[in-house]
Amino acid sequence: MPRIRPIRTEAIVLRQRPLGDADRICVLFSPTRGRVEAVAKGVRRPLSKLAGHVEPLSRGQFGLAQGRSLHVITDAQTLDAWPSLHDDVDRMTEALSMAELVDRSTDLDVASGPLYMLLKGSLDELARTSSPSVVRRWFTLRFLDQQGYQPELDECVRCRAALGPEGNGYAAADGGAVCPNCHQAGVGQRLSSPVFRLLRYMRRSSCEATTQVRVAADEAAELERHLRLSLEQALDGRLRSSSFTEALERAESYGHSAASVAADREREEQERAAV
Amino acid sequence: MQRSPATAPTIARLIEAFHRLPGIGPKSAQRLAYHVLRAPRAEAEALAQALLEVKDSTRLCGACQNITDADPCAICLDPDRSASTICVVEEPLDVAAIERAGVHRGRYHVLHGAISPMDGIGPEDLKVRELLSRLGDAAVEEVILAMNPNLEGEATAGYLSRVIGAMGVRITRIAHGLPVGADVEYADERTLRAAMTHRVEIDQSEGQG
Numbered sequence: 148m149p150r151i152r153p154i155r156t157e158a159i160v161l162r163q164r165p166l167g168d169a170d171r172i173c174v175l176f177s178p179t180r181g182r183v184e185a186v187a188k189g190v191r192r193p194l195s196k197l198a199g200h201v202e203p204l205s206r207g208q209f210g211l212a213q214g215r216s217l218h219v220i221t222d223a224q225t226l227d228a229w230p231s232l233h234d235d236v237d238r239m240t241e242a243l244s245m246a247e248l249v250d251r252s253t254d255l256d257v258a259s260g261p262l263y264m265l266l267k268g269s270l271d272e273l274a275r276t277s278s279p280s281v282v283r284r285w286f287t288l289r290f291l292d293q294q295g296y297q298p299e300l301d302e303c304v305r306c307r308a309a310l311g312p313e314g315n316g317y318a319a320a321d322g323g324a325v326c327p328n329c330h331q332a333g334v335g336q337r338l339s340s341p342v343f344r345l346l347r348y349m350r351r352s353s354c355e356a357t358t359q360v361r362v363a364a365d366e367a368a369e370l371e372r373h374l375r376l377s378l379e380q381a382l383d384g385r386l387r388s389s390s391f392t393e394a395l396e397r398a399e400s401y402g403h404s405a406a407s408v409a410a411d412r413e414r415e416e417q418e419r420a421a422v
Numbered sequence: 423m424q425r426s427p428a429t430a431p432t433i434a435r436l437i438e439a440f441h442r443l444p445g446i447g448p449k450s451a452q453r454l455a456y457h458v459l460r461a462p463r464a465e466a467e468a469l470a471q472a473l474l475e476v477k478d479s480t481r482l483c484g485a486c487q488n489i490t491d492a493d494p495c496a497i498c499l500d501p502d503r504s505a506s507t508i509c510v511v512e513e514p515l516d517v518a519a520i521e522r523a524g525v526h527r528g529r530y531h532v533l534h535g536a537i538s539p540m541d542g543i544g545p546e547d548l549k550v551r552e553l554l555s556r557l558g559d560a561a562v563e564e565v566i567l568a569m570n571p572n573l574e575g576e577a578t579a580g581y582l583s584r585v586i587g588a589m590g591v592r593i594t595r596i597a598h599g600l601p602v603g604a605d606v607e608y609a610d611e612r613t614l615r616a617a618m619t620h621r622v623e624i625d626q627s628e629g630q631g
Binding site for chain 2: 162163164167168193194196198199200202203204205225228230233234235236239240243246247250387388390391392394395398399400401402403405406408409410412413
């Protein structure tokens with residue numbers, strides 16, 4: 148029987164899930180092989196030499212052997228550990244959204260070089276930026292462009308009229324912006340002029356340049372809304388990780404309200420004890 | 423699992439039941455089933471009794487959410503354990519591991535899982551609300567986060583530190599670094615970084631008489 152040669156590939160670890168008592172299945176994303184599922188044997192044991200090299204949100208060089216149904220990771224060497232993506236929960240959340248997008252939109256064993264470079268570059272930028280959500284939004288727009296869901300920003304998706312800067316709408320279901328006439332006829336949500344300009348700027352600019360742009364909170368929220376709707380159209384559903392993003396946004400106020408409930412309860416108990 | 427005509431249906435059902443257990447493959451399931459078959463009746467009865475008892479008489483401790491026979495559990499009732507420190511862990515087995523090491527004399531809180539954003543497991547799926555209601559007690563001065571040092575553990579610790587931080591309670595997290603018996607040359611970048619960041623001063627007065 149001919150001996151199957153092991154595969155060597157660079158890859159980003161998108162996610163893991165437990166397998167048996169000591170193993171994990173790692174979902175890798177490689178520029179030459181696309182999404183690859185591979186077993187990392189023994190990585191749940193404390194002295195595993197492999198464990199630290201197959202953590203999600205890291206990039207490495209992997210040796211893979213073809214197993215009966217899945218590949219088996221024979222060796223791994225970290226190239227980018229991106230520690231700040233693990234130490235800072237805001238960066239981690241954005242990185243997980245990006246990884247989930249890639250995980251859900253790519254096929255097993257289909258080369259995806261441009262998407263790999265987009266993900267790698269965005270994770271690099273995310274690891275050093277002070278504006279994690281801006282990097283994720285830039286990634287989302289580029290992702291939509293690459294996957295063939297590029298939001299139309301030059302002409303109205305309904306009547307094909309050239310778009311001016313004012314009075315436009317955004318109709319994610321139709322594939323992009325609509326002109327003031329179509330918007331006034333009830334098509335799409337309001338697309339404010341600053342957000343329209345920002346979307347166009349994001350499309351022609353680098354991620355780093357986009358992080359330098361000052362955006363008001365309400366404009367950021369509007370941009371987020373439009374991109375989320377376009378993404379939901381492309382994925383035919385919500386990102387699972389978006390629930391955690393929302394929970395994290397509410398975390399501080401949740402803590403404050405839990406503290407005030409506890410304080411009320413303690414005061415009531417003190418009053419009862421005094422009576 | 424495919425049934426063989428050579429295996430009696432009763433045994434096949436037992437094999438299937440063992441095969442459903444975590445970490446038990448088809449061969450191990452067969453070995454266990456035939457072991458039970460050959461064992462004395464008393465041994466099989468004891469096993470069946472233990473399985474039923476664990477389902478009938480265990481519950482979650484109302485305070486720490488650990489699995490217990492009595493509510494509150496023995497740890498929460500122990501007057502010698504400090505109520506000022508709560509060690510938060512992912513699973514009941516983590517409590518057992520820390521107790522074996524004998525390194526914590528406070529109380530515990532079991533979350534019954536970890537946040538896994540990509541699997542859609544969020545804080546509402548864990549015993550977070552129960553933890554927050556305990557923290558209202560003025561006696562609690564410190565929360566030790568003893569999550570696993572992986573992505574899910576970090577997401578859980580990040581979320582809890584944000585919520586508990588807003589409540590004004592001191593939060594600490596167990597140290598990360600090289601496990602006992604490991605080789606530095608094989609350690610990954612993040613482990614070495616954590617080990618270096620959390621290095622400790624050697625007490626030079628020790629051993630000088």
